[in-house]
Amino acid sequence: MTESPTAVEYVVLEDGVLCITVSTAANGTSLDFDGIEAGTVALRELDPSVGAVLLVGTGPNFCAGGNVRAFAAADDRGAYVRGVAEHLHDFLRLLDRAPVPVVVGVQGWAAGAGMSLVCAADIAIGGPATKMRPAYPGIGFTPDGGMSWRLPRIVGAGRAAEILLTDAVLGGEEAVRLGILARLVGDQVVQEEALRLARTLASGPNSAYAGIKALLHASETSTLSDQLDRETASISAAANGPAGREGVDAFIEKRRPNFSEIGRDAT
Structure with missing residues (x-):
């Protein structure tokens, strides 16, 4: 050093x-x-x-x-x-x-x-x-x-x-x-x-990023069937989370989503 x-x-x-x-x-x-x-x-x-x-x-x-x-x-x-x-x-x-x-x-x-x-x-x-x-x-x-x-x-x-x-x-x-x-x-x-x-x-959807990384890590040793189950659970949780709600609402309201104020919530 x-x-x-x-x-x-x-x-x-x-x-x-x-x-x-x-x-x-x-x-x-x-x-x-x-x-x-x-x-x-x-x-x-x-x-x-x-x-x-x-x-x-x-x-x-x-x-x-x-x-x-x-x-x-x-x-x-x-x-x-x-x-x-x-x-x-x-x-x-x-x-x-x-x-x-x-x-x-x-x-x-x-x-x-x-x-x-x-x-x-x-x-x-x-x-x-x-x-x-x-x-x-x-x-x-x-x-x-x-x-x-x-x-x-x-x-x-x-x-x-x-x-x-x-x-x-x-x-x-x-x-x-x-x-x-x-x-x-x-x-x-x-x-x-x-x-x-x-x-x-x-400034993006941090909980979604955390979920993506978790899925990618799991895929290294997962079967396709198990990975499909993980994806089902993950996307369902994301849909109910603050980032998912903001993203969907922004899409419907034809505006840019504002994820920066949501914080790093769990997926």
Whole structure:
């Protein structure tokens, strides 16, 4: 860790968006664990006003992965890397359980744990110059950050094996084609567009988003019949909830729904 939380504001809550800085230019754009730890605390004690989470890097790259120089300097490299992985995984478990959309703006490189964080997002936006690489084989490591679990579910088992084993570099267009990135915008506006999207989601029907995320999570191990039952229960509850009532009433009254005053209610 190279910077104290007083030097960088790692967690900022504004306009319903919880912005978490996961890498900094001063840290060589590698994973900054002051940010990860601050984000872990914020996610564990999630403010009720949070409507979306945005992960950002403050340097030219979103996140260039773990600090390899710190790995090399450790007296017990295995113990050190275990601690790094455990801290990152605590953060990722909480991020996965967050009932709000998670957005990532991927400028420059997302390598190693940075690529894992991109795969953990609900919506990831990049630019034409965005590049991703597992990076683990290059230093003789195996993946962390959930990449071995998420990547096959995004791109398929065979393609994931090729990407990981060959340490493939993926450009922005290929990452969109594979489904890792949702879309590309101009390189100079990646972070701006990611923030705009996060703000839009934060003002939306948060209970519906929570229900959508719950259904998507359940679908990973569900049969179609069980998933249909879950969908029935979820949409019925949504119809009686404040967001559902507002959405339907606004449609009938031919006006834009106002979800921002409803708050983050349960689905």
